[in-house]
Amino acid sequence: MFSWLADWVSSTSLTEASRAFLGSASVVPPLVQTIHLSGVVLLTACVIFPSIGIFTASPVLFKYHQFRAYGFRCFWVAIGMMLSSGLPFFLARPYRYASNPVFSIKAGLLLVGLPLAIAVLLIYRRQLESRWYLKLLAVITIMVWVALILAGRWIAYSEYLFWPGDF
Amino acid sequence: MLDSEFWLQLEYTSLAGAIGATWLFPLFNSLHVLAFAFMLAALFWLDLGLMMGRWQQVPVKETMRSWLPWIWVSFSASVVTGGALFITRASAHVLNPAFQWKMLLMLAAGLNMLLLHLSLRKLASTDAPGTLAAWQAGLSLLLWSGVVLSGRWIGHIV
Structure with a gap:
């Protein structure tokens, strides 16, 4: 699905530059992965927890004022952290990711998850009441973002569990 | 102690074998x-609440009531799943410096959290957290970031 992108990336100097960056010191790959994981934590904080608040209509979570105060800022910081830390790994090995079906699933989930996350945060910003359709939206948002977190892990696992030797 | 036979015996248990050689390993890892x-997301809101609550005058008890149950449940799940992953390569993990740092930082984070709890217990239900609690909350975020970094580093040291 992303083979055109992998073709283009590998024809530029981006792949070499990313490999040089990731290989510049032994601390760089775990450090970049830590930034990525911190982005995941922030997304859990500002997308999944507010969604749980809407779904359960819990007086503690749904009325938690910090979601309204910091939700959007936290969300954009998290997206920035995840994209900037995920990009070097994609650029360094574009064909590895482009040929992995779990990576395509992750990209698809991201396209669905972004507007859902914004919708959830808008519910808090506008201080809407918890209705059944908002609860439905919240539970879909939880499922999509949990799947997104798990997809990140399964990009690596799928390589040796389902298609050993292909990567 | 770290190169004791105990860790190898742990690795050779049928449970460790079942986890390490099957789809259970990626499942537990996920x-x-x-x-x-x-856990870290709940901790983020708790620590942010304690740091910002100082200026916004948010009662400590409200912040604690919101997040402590989430922290304890997810921490327990992390320990169980982490333990399941650990026993599959126990003898290598205990000698891995990144793993040792992870355990040390978790111990420091736990100690910091315990001291924070003890200081907050003295406050009345409507009180806002003080300066010390705000600093301890900041330290907590820093220590847990170190835990994440060392956790990621474990796999890079063979």
Whole structure:
């Protein structure tokens, strides 16, 4: 699905530059992965927890004022952290990711998850009441973002569990 | 103690074999990441609440009541899933410096949390957190970031 992108990336100097960056010191790959994981934590904080608040209509979570105060800022910081830390790994090995079906699933989930996350945060910003359709939206948002977190892990696992030797 | 036979024996148990050689390993790893993400996300709101609550005059008890149950449940899940992953390569993990740092930083984070709890217990239900609590909350975020970094580093040291 992303083979055109992998073709283009590998024809530029981006792949070499990313490999040089990731290989510049032994601390760089775990450090970049830590930034990525911190982005995941922030997304859990500002997308999944507010969604749980809407779904359960819990007086503690749904009325938690910090979601309204910091939700959007936290969300954009998290997206920035995840994209900037995920990009070097994609650029360094574009064909590895482009040929992995779990990576395509992750990209698809991201396209669905972004507007859902914004919708959830808008519910808090506008201080809407918890209705059944908002609860439905919240539970879909939880499922999509949990799947997104798990997809990140399964990009690596799928390589040796389902298609050993292909990567 | 670290190169004791005990860790090898742990690695050779049928449970460790079943986890390490099957789809249970990626399953436990996925659950570990998920539980850890939930724990740190709850901790993020708790620490942010304690740091910002100082200026916004948010009662300590409200912040604690919101997040402590989430932290304890997800921390317990992290420990169980992390333990399941650990026993599959126990003898290598205990000698891995990144793993040793992870355990040390978790101990420091736990100690910091205990001291924070003790100081907050003295406050009345409507009180806002003080300066010390705000600093301890900041330290907590820093220590847990170190735990994440060392956790990621474990796999890079063979």
